[in-house]
Amino acid sequence: MIPLSEMMSKVRGKCPLVHFITNYVTVNDCANMCICCGGSPVMTDAAKDVEPMVGLASALVLNIGTLNDRTIESMLIAGKEANRRDVPVILDPVGVGATPYRTETAERILKEVKVSVIKGNHGEISVLAGLGGEVRGVDSVSGAEDIAVAVKSLAQQTGTIVAATGPVDYVSDGKTTVVLKNGSKFMATVSGTGCMVSGVVGAYVGANGVSVDSVAAGISAVNIASEIAVSDGKVFGPGSFRTKLFDAVYNLKGEDADRLLRRE
C-alpha cells in the first residue's frame, strides 16, 4: 500500500484540474475544499463548454444533488468525452433512491458513461447495490444490513471502485475492501461534506490514478483533517468546524496523516 503521505504529495505537486458538474448548494465548499487539498477546481455545466473543459482536466466529478434536464445532458456529454480521453469519472449519486428522477439519472449515467468511482453515503450505495437502504431527501437513513457487502457487490456489478462514506467508510473494487475509521461527528453537521469528499477523491484519483488506495486516501485526508480540526477544543459547532476543516485540510502534514490513519 502506498503511504497516504505520498498520495498527498502527488496531489500537491501536480495540482490536478478537477472538473465538477455539481449541485448549487455545496458547490462553493467543493471548490474551496479542492483547493485546500491541493487541486484546482473548475465548475462548468453548459453543454457547449464541458467537452473542451473536461479535456483539460485530470478528473471529472458528476454530482446529481440538484440535477435538471439541462445539466444531466451536460453530465452525459462530459462523461463520454472523459471516457474518450481517459479522464477518470467520479459519480456522487446524491439522493438516489429518494425519487425516481434521481434513481433513473444515476442509472443512466452508469449505463452511458464508464464511471471509475461511485462515492455515496451508506443509503445511496445500498440502494444502488439493490440491497435495501433508505434515503430521505439527500441523507442516508439506513444502509444495507452489511454495508461492506453492499460496497463489494456494487463494485462487482458495475466494475467500478465503490466508496460508501458515513461514520465508517468502506472502499472496494469488488475484491479488496478497505475500512476507514477516521472522522469527526461534526462532519455530519455541515451540509455537503460528502460532496466535498467526492471532490477531494477527484483530486486524488486525478493525481494518483484510479485505485482503492487513491480513493481511500482522498477520503482519509479529509477525515483525518476533521479530527485535527476539533483537536484543540475550539470547535463549538458547525460554523467553527467548517472554518477549521478548511484550514486543517490545507495544513495537513504527511507525517500526521500517516500516523493518524486508521484503516483496516
Added chain:
Amino acid sequence: MIPLSEMMSKVRGKCPLVHFITNYVTVNDCANMCICCGGSPVMTDAAKDVEPMVGLASALVLNIGTLNDRTIESMLIAGKEANRRDVPVILDPVGVGATPYRTETAERILKEVKVSVIKGNHGEISVLAGLGGEVRGVDSVSGAEDIAVAVKSLAQQTGTIVAATGPVDYVSDGKTTVVLKNGSKFMATVSGTGCMVSGVVGAYVGANGVSVDSVAAGISAVNIASEIAVSDGKVFGPGSFRTKLFDAVYNLKGEDADRLLRRE
C-alpha cells in the same frame, strides 16, 4: 402559548425534512442553518423531481430570490403537490415590488398555491399588502407607516400567517399579532439571513404545525442565537458573526431561549 423551548425540542426530535426551492445566492447558508436548528434540508428544483420530493417533506419553502421561468414552474408544481398532501408551504417573496417579474410571480404563487406562511422583510410585506413600502433590489428600504397594520392586513387578505422581519419582527394570522424584539444588528450585514430564517420557519412549522406561535418560534430561535453569538465580544464583523451564528443556533438551549425571548 407553547414555550419556545418545547417547539425547539420538537424540531430537534422530529428532524423535519424541509424541501427548498430557493435562490442560488444563499442556498448553502439555508441548508446549513436548517441543519443547525434541527431540520434536514433538501434542495431540488427540477419539475420532474419536486413532486415526489415534496411528498417526503414536512414543509416546502419557496423563495423567489433568483427566480426564472423553469424554477417558477417547479415552484407551482411543488406547491400544488404540497397542498394535495397537506405539506405547509412557506413563501419568501424576495424582492417583490422591485420588478414586475417578481411581483407577478409572488401573486401567481399566492393565487395558484395555498400558502401557509408568507415571510418577507418590511418592504416586501408592505408591498404585498398594498400599503406602500419600497424594495431596492432585494432589500427593504421602507415599510408601511405601521408595519403591524400591514402584516395583519395581508394575513386577512390572503388567509395566511404573515411575518415581516427586520429590526423588529411582526407575525400575524389576521387576528393575533405578536411582536418579536430579539436580534443583533449584525443580522443585516450578512446576505440571506432573511432566507435562512424562512428555512428555519419551515422546520418549525414542519415539526410543530402551522400557527403564529410556531412561525414566531422559528424567527425567535435565530434572533436569540444572534444575540448569543455576539455576546462574548468575539464578533468583529460579518465574517465572524456568520460563523458564530451557525454555532449559536446549533447550541441554543431551551432554557436560554425561553429566558431571553422578548415577545409581546
Added chain:
Amino acid sequence: MIPLSEMMSKVRGKCPLVHFITNYVTVNDCANMCICCGGSPVMTDAAKDVEPMVGLASALVLNIGTLNDRTIESMLIAGKEANRRDVPVILDPVGVGATPYRTETAERILKEVKVSVIKGNHGEISVLAGLGGEVRGVDSVSGAEDIAVAVKSLAQQTGTIVAATGPVDYVSDGKTTVVLKNGSKFMATVSGTGCMVSGVVGAYVGANGVSVDSVAAGISAVNIASEIAVSDGKVFGPGSFRTKLFDAVYNLKGEDADRLLRRE
C-alpha cells in the same frame, strides 16, 4: 488622485446597488463582500427580470464563471439596458481562453455591450489582449511577458478601463497605468477572490464614477483588508482567512487604507 479613503466614504455613504449576473460557485461570497465594502448586492439573471433591475442599479457586474445560453442572453439584455441608462458595466471574463465557448462569449459581450471595465486575472487579460497568456480551468497559468503592456493594449483596443489582478495588480485606461502592490498570499487560496474583487469594483465605480482611480480603489480596498486580516497572526489557512477577510473589509478605516496603500 482622489484619496482611497474618500472613495471608500462615498461607497459607504451611497450604498450603491450592484446588479450581478454571475456564477453560482462564488455568488454568495460576492454578495457578502459587496455588503462588507458598503454596497448593496442583487443577483438576478432571468431575461424578464434583468432589464428593470439594472435600471435600479448603480453598476452591473457580468461574470462568465458558469455561463450558459440562458444567462448569456440575460447578460446581453442587461448590458444593453445598462448602456441605455448609463449604468457602468464591469466584465469579469472568467476562464476566457480555456474554452472556445468562454472566449466567444467574452468577445460577444464586448462587441454588443459597451463595457466600462474589464477585470480579469493575468492569464485572462493577456488572452483577451492577444498577447499570449494561458488559462487552465479558471486559473491563470501565465500572463503576457509584460502584463503592463497587455493591460494597456487591451484598454486601447477596447476603449475600456482594464484591470489585471494577481500578485501585483495593473489598471490602465490605455494612457495611465497604475500598479497596485497590496495583498496577501492567502487571496489565491480562496475560490472566487477575483470574483469578489470585481463586485467591489462595481460598488466603487457605482459610487465614484468610472476611472482608473475608482477601479484601483476597489481592488486596493480588498487587498489592504487582506493584509490586515492576516496581521494578527490568527489566520491559519483558507478557512480562517476568508472569515477574517470579510471582517477586515467591513472594518477597514479610511486612514489605514491611505496609510497602507502601495500604488505606483
